[in-house]
Amino acid sequence: MKHRLQFTGKKLIRMALLLLGVSIVTFLLMCASPLDPLQTNVGQVALGSMSPEQVERLEAYWGTETPAVQRYLGWLGDVLHGDMGTSLLYRQPVLTVIGQRLAGSVLLLTAAWVFSGVLGLILGVTVGVFRGRWPDRLIRGYCLLISSTPTFWLAILLLLIFSVWLGWFPIGLSVPVGVAADAVTFGDRLRHAVLPALTLSITGVANIALHTREKMIDVLESDYILFARARGESEASVVLRHGLRNVSLPAITLQFASVSEIIGGSVLVEQVFSYPGLGQAAVTAGLGSDLPLLLGITVVTSAIVFAGNLIADLLYGAADPRIRRGAARE
Amino acid sequence: METILEIEHMSVFFTQYERGIRRRILPVIRDLTLSVGAGQIVAVVGASGSGKSLLAHGILGILPYNSHVEGTIRYAGELLTPERSAELRGREIALIPQGVNYLDPLMKIGPQLTKGSREEKVHRRTRRALERYGLGRETAEMYPFELSGGMARRVLIASAVTGTPRLIIADEPTPGLDAKAAERILGHFRELADEGAGILFITHDLELALTVADQVAVFYAGETIEAAPAEDFSDVSRLRHPFTKALWHAMPEHGFNPISGAQPYPDEKAHGCPFAGQCSECMSDCRETDRIPLREFRGGMVRCLYPGEETVL
Incomplete structure (x- = not known):
């Protein structure tokens, strides 16, 4: 035993x-992805018609401006506390999704x-x-x-x-x-x-x-x-x-x-x-x-x-x- | 003495495919003649690769599907057809294999020997067979990997006596044993023979075979080249075939003189006497005469054009 x-x-x-x-x-694969989250999810046309402040808030939401290491460590720290974060697309906790x-x-x-x-x-x-x-x-x-x-x-x-x-x-x-x-x-x-x-x-x-x-x-x-x-x-x-x-x-x-x-x-x-x-x-x-x-x-x-x-x-x-x-x- | 097993002109062929389509037929045993009487131990002696094990499988009818057998095998006077050998194996004809890897590694000894039978009679017989070789009830509850080497060998012998064997084929039952341990195993065979079973003892060890056998058949490249009573081996001049004499001289007490060369593989072109390449007595017609017959000579059998000539070493 x-x-x-x-x-x-x-x-x-x-x-x-x-x-x-x-x-x-x-x-790392996600960071290397050529897809721009803003363009994919919001769309070129919609982005064009937005004010710089709106774009900035979107960038903050998708985290594109945050350094990669900081983003990963942030995620890891949360996971170790039992929080898998919130899905950006479904706007629900990841675990629920x-x-x-x-x-x-x-x-x-x-x-x-x-x-x-x-x-x-x-x-x-x-x-x-x-x-x-x-x-x-x-x-x-x-x-x-x-x-x-x-x-x-x-x-x-x-x-x-x-x-x-x-x-x-x-x-x-x-x-x-x-x-x-x-x-x-x-x-x-x-x-x-x-x-x-x-x-x-x-x-x-x-x-x-x-x-x-x-x-x-x-x-x-x-x-x-x-x-x-x-x-x-x-x-x-x-x-x-x-x-x-x-x-x-x-x-x-x-x-x-x-x-x-x-x-x-x-x-x-x-x-x-x-x-x-x-x-x-x-x-x-x-x-x-x-x-x-x-x-x-x-x-x-x-x-x-x-x-x-x-x-x-x-x-x-x-x-x-x-x-x-x-x-x-x- | 009743003859239990009589093999005449038995040949075993394997069909092989080379590179997919080219078929060829490989003779692994050729023109084998042999007989075993009740209460007799007949040793079949030959080097590894001479087809000895296939002889055992041929008698039991368990050769692989890509092989076929020619010639006649009689058991207790009647032709041993594949159906009959399927009926008899495990009951009257028993195989004692080499070692523990012939037992299913994932099944306990008991169920292996009873073959899954639920009959009380079968279980009783199995218990008695194990007891006979000093194996208690706990052995039946063991897996093969838990047996010691000696126990495994006794289990394999016990498996033969769970039926009522009249013919026991022991295929190299003593590999890696020292002389004393091997003799103890062979003592069990003698005992079974004295109870009336005929025993075919397949081995590469002539010295060991002579300690127990009544008759010795020498195997070379898939053929029996000599059949002699065991006592003939006490004097080399009574032996018939040059290979048997070479074997005799190779025994430790007779000077340990090995023979040079090796027996031909079954796929090498068979032309003339197969022993020609190693024979010190080889004559020109030995290389030309195909299929030299096995014939009676001085109370034994020999397959040689010039048997009994004195070998000079």
């Missing part, structure tokens, strides 16, 4: 350093994450077993095709087929247009989440299936599988009792590592489907020079990704008897 606590403690320190690094890089957006995305992200993980594992194990034969070639071909397809293009394709031509799903947004907020049913939300979630899953599945396939092939070529066969275990028993068991450990790592890919993919997919989630807010903040919001979103998503990896490490320790019993003996 002491070992486990030490491990978690070290990881948490590492996480703090990572978040610091991520925020610095985001800040992120909370709302995350609540909007969570259905989408979770569905895509679970679906791609489960289906990817099943497909990967199957093609590993049928290596070299037609199910393998078929599924592997599909996976390679999908892996080399840009996510946003796939999103547009699905939108075109299922929303425009077939009309099965709405064109975009997360709730129906023209319906009062309390009249929106869970079914409505679900219908709106299907296509974006599907897009994210389809890309996620390919990656997980290809990785699982490699692992499964390694496992099936191992000495212990040979011996299991020699002891008269059936092919089904070999795959289900030994194959799945030994592929499950790398699968845990893969599944939690895919959190980052799902979140990354959601930025593009939410943009295509005009889905008001965290990904879309990140794009808005980035293009609109909303520094506090962008920093907030990067830090929060990095923390989620890091937490995913941490959970994978901890689960690994609980699932692998060599680590579990090894640590218990110390």
